[in-house]
Amino acid sequence: MIRQWAAAFVLGITSLGWPQEIIRGAYSYTYGDNENLVQARQTCKNLAVRDAIESYYLFVESTTTVENAQTKHDIVNSIAAGAVQNLKIVEQKEEGRIISMTVEGSVDSAQVRQLVYKAAGTYLTAVDTSSAKPISAASTENEEVRFNVALSKYENRMVSVQNQWNTKQYDGAINQVRDIQKWLAANQPKSQNRFDQLLFQSMQTRNDVLIDLMQMEKAEALHRKVRERAAGHMLLAKTGRMEGEMRDLEKLTGLSQRQTMLRKWWSDLCKVTATRVRNAVRQNRVN
Secondary structure, rough: OOOOOOOOOOOOOOHHHOEEEEEEEEEEEEEOOOOOOHHHHHHHHHHHHHHHHHOOHHHHHHHHOOOHHHHHHHHHHHHHHOEEEEEEEEEEEEEEOOOEEEEEEEEEEHHHHHHHHHHHHHOOOOOOOHHHOOHHHHHHHOOHHHHHHHHHHHHHHHHHHHHHHOOOOOOHHHHHHHHHHHHHOOOOOOOOOOOHHHHHHHHHHHHHHHHHHHHHHHHHHHHOOOOOOHHHHHHHHHHHHHHHHHHHHHHHOOOHHHHHHHHHHHHHHHHHHHHHHHHHHHHHHOO
């Protein structure tokens, strides 16, 4: 989706010689029965690296004009593969099937910009590079920028969920959504902006819907009829709550351009989800 509400960035020139900057990310991953511990640790590490990149102020600002979530997902992969250096695990905990990991690495800002440009072909605003300086990381302390960081992370993580869902890797997709739910709960917006609060709440509700929906589709794929008819009623009830929250968002007036675009993006996602839910419930009843 197009994000025009953040500042456009300048394509850096390597000769500027900007120093490497430290990025840090963390992730808690719940692995399923189809993964062993070695695989789960590697997955958790990869997701922690993604978190570090998605939190990096330059990544957030440099992808503001990228329209497609899959493209942004690919940009993260490019940066992870080609720009992150001196990667190390600074903290790791394991409790049951939950692995928590914090990683730290360094990136060159000019290299990150070049990778974004190459991957997305983004047109950037030009300025006098003779006085150009790297944007201060302190800008991420701004509440709106923090909110944009959270949305960027959410989009990229949901692309990964969708990829697993499309290939019927239900357990992995469900576990990822559950992890995202925990992350959303810990990153509620601190602002009193009604729009931001409603949007975050709707994200959590939709994730609840997705978990139940994928569990139903998994049962169908394994030729197991969902035992309790109540499961379908519960899924429809959650879907109704999601649609109600969307109506609350639709009632808000005086929105900024950023909020109007976000609302359209989110409304389309919720409508697609609601249609898929009703088709799945109908199919389950027929079978």
